[in-house]
Amino acid sequence: MASELIVNGRPHRLPDDPRVSLLDYLRHDLGLTGTKKGCDHGQCGACTVIVNGLRINSCLSLAVMHDGDQITTIEGLGTPEAPSPLQRAFLAHDGFQCGYCTPGQICSATAMLDEIANGWPSDASASLEGRFEPTGEEIRERMSGNLCRCGAYANIVAAIADVATESDA
Amino acid sequence: MTVHFKQDQPATDNRLDTMAQGVIGKPLPRIEGLAKVTGTAPYAAEYVCENCAEGVLVTATITRGTVVRVDIDGAMRMPGVVAVIEDDRLIARPAQGTANEAPKQQPRTVCYWGQPIALVVAETFEQARDAARRIAVEYRDDGDVAVTPAEVAAEEQEDETVREGNLDKAMADAAFAVDATYTTQGHASAAMEPHAAMAQWDGRTLTVHASLQMLNYNICELADAIGIGAENIRLISRFVGGGFGSKLGISEEVVAASLAAMQLQRPVRVVMSRQQVFQGIMRRSETTQRLRLAANSDGALTGFGHEALVSNLPGEEFAEPVLQSSHFLYPGENRELVLKLARIHRMTAGSVRAPGEAVGMPALEAAMDILAEKAGIDPVELRLRNIPDKDPERGLPFSSHKLAECLRQGAEAFGWDHGSRLARQRREGEWWIGTGMASAARVHNVAEAKARVTLKADGTAVVETDMTDIGTGTYTVVAQIVGEMLGLRPERILVDLGDTRHPRGPGSGGSWGAASIGSAVYVACMAIREKLAAQLGTDESQLRLSDGKAGDGQTLVELLDGSDIAQTGHYEPGRIKDDFAASGFGAFFAQVRVNHYTGETRVDRMLGAFGFGRVLNAKTARSQCLGGITWSIGMALTEALEFDPRDGHLVNRDLAEYHVPVHRDVPDLDVILIEERDPAASFIQAKGIGELGMCGGAASIANAIYNACGARIFDYPMTPARVLAAMPD
Numbered sequence: 001m002a003s004e005l006i007v008n009g010r011p012h013r014l015p016d017d018p019r020v021s022l023l024d025y026l027r028h029d030l031g032l033t034g035t036k037k038g039c040d041h042g043q044c045g046a047c048t049v050i051v052n053g054l055r056i057n058s059c060l061s062l063a064v065m066h067d068g069d070q071i072t073t074i075e076g077l078g079t080p081e082a083p084s085p086l087q088r089a090f091l092a093h094d095g096f097q098c099g100y101c102t103p104g105q106i107c108s109a110t111a112m113l114d115e116i117a118n119g120w121p122s123d124a125s126a127s128l129e130g131r132f133e134p135t136g137e138e139i140r141e142r143m144s145g146n147l148c149r150c151g152a153y154a155n156i157v158a159a160i161a162d163v164a165t166e167s168d169a
Numbered sequence: 170m171t172v173h174f175k176q177d178q179p180a181t182d183n184r185l186d187t188m189a190q191g192v193i194g195k196p197l198p199r200i201e202g203l204a205k206v207t208g209t210a211p212y213a214a215e216y217v218c219e220n221c222a223e224g225v226l227v228t229a230t231i232t233r234g235t236v237v238r239v240d241i242d243g244a245m246r247m248p249g250v251v252a253v254i255e256d257d258r259l260i261a262r263p264a265q266g267t268a269n270e271a272p273k274q275q276p277r278t279v280c281y282w283g284q285p286i287a288l289v290v291a292e293t294f295e296q297a298r299d300a301a302r303r304i305a306v307e308y309r310d311d312g313d314v315a316v317t318p319a320e321v322a323a324e325e326q327e328d329e330t331v332r333e334g335n336l337d338k339a340m341a342d343a344a345f346a347v348d349a350t351y352t353t354q355g356h357a358s359a360a361m362e363p364h365a366a367m368a369q370w371d372g373r374t375l376t377v378h379a380s381l382q383m384l385n386y387n388i389c390e391l392a393d394a395i396g397i398g399a400e401n402i403r404l405i406s407r408f409v410g411g412g413f414g415s416k417l418g419i420s421e422e423v424v425a426a427s428l429a430a431m432q433l434q435r436p437v438r439v440v441m442s443r444q445q446v447f448q449g450i451m452r453r454s455e456t457t458q459r460l461r462l463a464a465n466s467d468g469a470l471t472g473f474g475h476e477a478l479v480s481n482l483p484g485e486e487f488a489e490p491v492l493q494s495s496h497f498l499y500p501g502e503n504r505e506l507v508l509k510l511a512r513i514h515r516m517t518a519g520s521v522r523a524p525g526e527a528v529g530m531p532a533l534e535a536a537m538d539i540l541a542e543k544a545g546i547d548p549v550e551l552r553l554r555n556i557p558d559k560d561p562e563r564g565l566p567f568s569s570h571k572l573a574e575c576l577r578q579g580a581e582a583f584g585w586d587h588g589s590r591l592a593r594q595r596r597e598g599e600w601w602i603g604t605g606m607a608s609a610a611r612v613h614n615v616a617e618a619k620a621r622v623t624l625k626a627d628g629t630a631v632v633e634t635d636m637t638d639i640g641t642g643t644y645t646v647v648a649q650i651v652g653e654m655l656g657l658r659p660e661r662i663l664v665d666l667g668d669t670r671h672p673r674g675p676g677s678g679g680s681w682g683a684a685s686i687g688s689a690v691y692v693a694c695m696a697i698r699e700k701l702a703a704q705l706g707t708d709e710s711q712l713r714l715s716d717g718k719a720g721d722g723q724t725l726v727e728l729l730d731g732s733d734i735a736q737t738g739h740y741e742p743g744r745i746k747d748d749f750a751a752s753g754f755g756a757f758f759a760q761v762r763v764n765h766y767t768g769e770t771r772v773d774r775m776l777g778a779f780g781f782g783r784v785l786n787a788k789t790a791r792s793q794c795l796g797g798i799t800w801s802i803g804m805a806l807t808e809a810l811e812f813d814p815r816d817g818h819l820v821n822r823d824l825a826e827y828h829v830p831v832h833r834d835v836p837d838l839d840v841i842l843i844e845e846r847d848p849a850a851s852f853i854q855a856k857g858i859g860e861l862g863m864c865g866g867a868a869s870i871a872n873a874i875y876n877a878c879g880a881r882i883f884d885y886p887m888t889p890a891r892v893l894a895a896m897p898d
Binding site (some may be wrong): 017019020024027028031032033035036037038039040041043044046069073074075077078079080083087088090091092094096097098099100101102103106124130136137140143144145146147148149150151152153154155156157165 | 198440
């Protein structure tokens with residue numbers, strides 16, 4: 001049995017204690033502290049990571065449930081030397097202030113844009129089928145699981161819209 | 170070298186507008202921003218530390234009484250537990266902002282539900298969490314105590330009281346009068362990073378990585394709490410995941426981690442759970458406010474009354490300063506302002522973003538809307554007619570006053586309709602649509618500050634201070650001031666904040682950070698400029714520095730010739746604080762939709778225009794305004810602490826039940842930064858902007874709800890139930 005999970009392309013052994021959340025495993029056991037703990041109850045989105053291409057709240061998931069999974073954290077999306085387009089856009093639009101919700105916002109937005117591209121509807125969509133445009137209202141609805149107490153929402157939406165429009169072109 | 174400057178006079182000859190580098194005020198991206206967006210910026214709990222034990226706080230499950238016994242032996246038998254810290258030095262409440270001494274200790278005496286009483290330390294977080302949950306605690310419960318303000322007689326805060334003329338007579342004689350009572354519910358700061366501390370003790374020095382706003386005060390609070398000298402403590406807060414007042418003073422986890430690390434002789438980390446943050450950290454008091462406005466036939470105020478009732482725990486000095494801007498915003502020679510405090514057993518009340526005006530202004534500005542309607546005067550015009558030419562109570566001149574410009578420019582940019590303000594005029598399907606506006610005001614604060622600036626021989630600069638950046642933009646604006654004054658591109662400047670080994674800044678709070686530390690940095694830079702000028706044999710005022718060169722000639726590297734120049738700037742506000750009334754001003758405009766059937770309110774667009782002196786960075790200043798407006802939306806529509814009336818425990822103690830605004834609650838927001846210099850506000854002619862954006866904004870939404878659907882609501886937040894109840898048939 002291969003009891004391991006792949007984080008940002010590297011294999012790691014699952015923890016012995018089954019109580020360890022995926023969030024605490026990333027932060028504590030692997031030292032990947034870019035993923036943040038804001039509430040530990042799936043209410044704030046600061047811990048958002050991408051598992052097999054889908055965004056999840058890592059605090060609501062136990063590490064041992066992820067045998068064989070591919071996990072991407074903020075550290076896997078880009079680095080200070082080579083930031084991702086969303087990371088650059090957040091910087092340019094000042095899409096953060098204290099920075100604590102930011103990795104979660106960026107991981108969430110990365111996967112969210114794929115959801116739009118893959119034709120997943122949202123509450124803001126006019127219909128359940130067809131092609132969805134990354135409008136401000138679509139972005140706001142789909143990002144509403146990621147809280148930002150500093151109140152950078154207006155800039156976050158502008159940053160995401162910028163990247164969404166670029167990748168469309 | 171330390172250069173001390175005490176500001177007694179307005180700074181009319183400030184250099185920042187005449188320098189050559191051209192970076193001050195520019196919308197530069199944050200210099201620490203790349204670290205934040207890539208997840209590489211370390212917050213308090215995230216430092217790598219060998220052999221670190223994990224602590225979890227144990228909290229009281231009674232409201233008032235005594236802890237008789239904590240079953241330490243039982244806890245020690247649980248897997249991984251290494252200690253239970255039950256020490257009289259543990260603090261039972263967080264320290265108030267600028268307290269500079271320990272808050273109430275001896276946590277065996279319980280004064281509110283959820284008070285931390287002990288700390289369980291274990292090898293792993295999971296073990297500590299489990300043991301803290303299962304540890305047996307015996308109490309002696311004192312039974313029923315007052316947990317709501319209505320249960321007790323409130324104490325008048327006499328320092329706040331103003332009684333001038335005869336308000337009752339002014340109300341009776343007025344052409345138009347408003348007498349209205351408003352309530353606001355409690356608020357939580359709810360910073361995204363939970364309170365956290367990681368303490369290390371080497372037998373001599375206690376080093377604590379913590380999430381704190383005001384290290385210069387916090388170090389004394391911690392020293393006082395644990396009984397060692399401040400010189401044996403080092404506090405580090407390089408990145409703070411939001412504060413909003415909740416990290417002004419030390420809180421329970423800082424002392425608990427410190428005592429545990431000293432007792433166990435190993436590092437200990439304590440991170441509060443979200444529920445513990447809600448239960449054990451500062452709340453903003455609920456308020457009940459009575460507004461009385463008397464106006465003559467032109468709408469000019471002849472009488473002004475504002476009374477407020479707030480609450481706090483016994484023993485706490487802090488009383489939400491609801492009337493703070495009411496003392497000077499509007500005239501009226503007949504005045505009555507009274508603040509009362511009820512002593513009740515809910516968790517500590519303290520500063521939450523914009524203490525005072527955050528709740529006082531929304532009540533006042535909603536009452537002003539009623540007055541405008543009664544007088545048949547456009548609400549913008551009513552405010553323009555009521556701008557005093559000096560502080561109406563103290564008679565002081567204003568340091569600067571941009572309310573009129575904010576009202577006019579804001580109204581124009583928003584497309585404010587100065588015509589008829591009849592309610593219920595526009596309906597689209599289920600939705601009523603309307604607009605509203607409100608004034609903004611927030612007192613300006615400025616404080617003593619020190620910062621060391623070193624111009625290095627290699628032509629770079631380093632700034633060192635224990636000042637913090639809690640998302641406010643300190644790192645970047647400090648670099649911009651140094652860059653402008655010393656002719657350096659910001660990427661040549663290292664800003665090293667949040668470490669008590671450095672000269673002491675003022676900390677972040679009361680919107681005073683940038684103006685205060687910026688002035689200290691400015692003082693240091695002026696001293697460096699003097700030295701450079703002397704070396705060049707010229708006068709400082711003639712020194713033109715840009716891109717690392719002096720004039721068109723020598724580079725700074727050549728000029729420095731292998732040696733650094735280090736200067737510590739020590740800024741102290743002097744008589745400017747006594748000689749002027751200083752405040753930021755602004756205006757909010759909102760358009761809302763209100764659902765006729767459900768009472769749901771959606772904010773369609775919102776604009777704020779703000780005057781707060783010099784803008785140090787147009788991007789980060791705008792972001793502060795966006796944040797404030799977003800908080801205005803939360804206060805207007807969703808945010809409310811709900812307490813159980815039986816035992817005072819907080820019912821909605823997490824982010825699923827306490828509703829901060831989410832993405833979809835916040836539309837595109839417009840911000841206008843009014844061009845202004847305020848020489849009497851600080852040495853760099855800047856005022857604060859961290860709080861102004863929420864001081865009245867909720868009223869613009871309340872007034873827009875009325876204009877949309879005819880519902881006058883006197884209780885914030887304006888939930889669907891309250892809107893429906895107030896909506897005419």
